[in-house]
Amino acid sequence: MNARSLTLRNVNKSYDGKHMAADDVSLSIKAGEFVSFLGPSGSGKTTTLMMIAGFQHPTSGEIRLGDRAIDNLPPHKRNIGMVFQNYALFPHMTVADNVAFPLRMRGVDKAEKERRSREALAKVGLQGFEKRVPSELSGGQQQRVALARALVFQPDIILLDEPLGALDKALREHMQVELKRIHKDLGVTMVYVTHDQTEAMTMSDRIAVFNQGRIEQVGTPNEIYFAPKTRFVASFIGDSNIISASSMGDGRFETPVGIVETAATAGRNSKADLLLRPEMIRIADTAQTNRQPMKIDTTINYGDNLLVIGKLGSQAIRMRVPGIDARKLTGAAECHVTWRNEDVHVIA
């Protein structure tokens, strides 16, 4: 299959002339890359996808697929496959006819249409389902038909807008694995919209985090998780403790939990937010020097880990203790905690 790069340059979109649904969005996606758009409801993910697909027009800016500008092409001339959230299969058509539909639109002859539709269904593991209608399929199978329909005309890029939103957890996880397999087998560029951060973390080469129409950060899942550039990204992805701090100029910061040492440098007296992920805080043993008393307010037992919610001085803190250590805390109102300096990330 083909794969092409995709470039958005300073793309803006306003539906009403006042509020920006997409605000100066710039992004380069490499050929064959799997990129997720992640962000809260209303942050501009679908709007951006619709502009790439050609169903919405940017107010300003440029979109390029490979080496050509596509801004003036109608959707069917862009060679982009699209899977929507509520997969919108034609209910009265058979599975084979649903999949062949984009080929019909492109005037492909009957024999070729049947061959390619069978091939696309095989790619998503649905051989033998050609004659059924959508109501005779499970949710996951319908989703795979929608995917086959997006693959069948060998698009340069596939856009997926929350394609798994309607599925239950087990089926969702199964389809995540399937989608990754298809991505790997075909080598096609994929842009995947989700507001499920775990899904974005597990599936993506890179994640673009959207907030209020803007991309706050683009990076690998590890960059986004361990080195968020803004407070929004730090708090939207994963569980977090964000501690307001004032730099002492030598890597140390004054904070409500005392002086915190980091590996970063920042100008003296500059304000910063420190990120300390809950799983980076550990129960300290008595031999440890840099330990602090933590007051425990609530614990929530997940089995494999225990979430401890409490306070270090006046600072509210969340800590995740591996299940195997959690028994040490049974009935405790206080414990001693510690963390490694290099695990403290300075946001800004």
Ligand SMILES: Nc1ncnc2c1ncn2[C@@H]1O[C@H](COP(=O)(O)OP(=O)(O)OP(=O)(O)O)[C@@H](O)[C@H]1O
């Ligand atoms: N057709 C439209 N007409 C007017 N405003 C719109 C239209 N579509 C979206 N908007 C507005 O544009 C903004 C971005 O919406 P968009 O659908 O892109 O968000 P989203 O990130 O996909 O959210 P969700 O996760 O809920 O799907 C929102 O404020 C929304 O109300």
Ligand SMILES: [Mg+2]
């Ligand atoms: Mg949306």
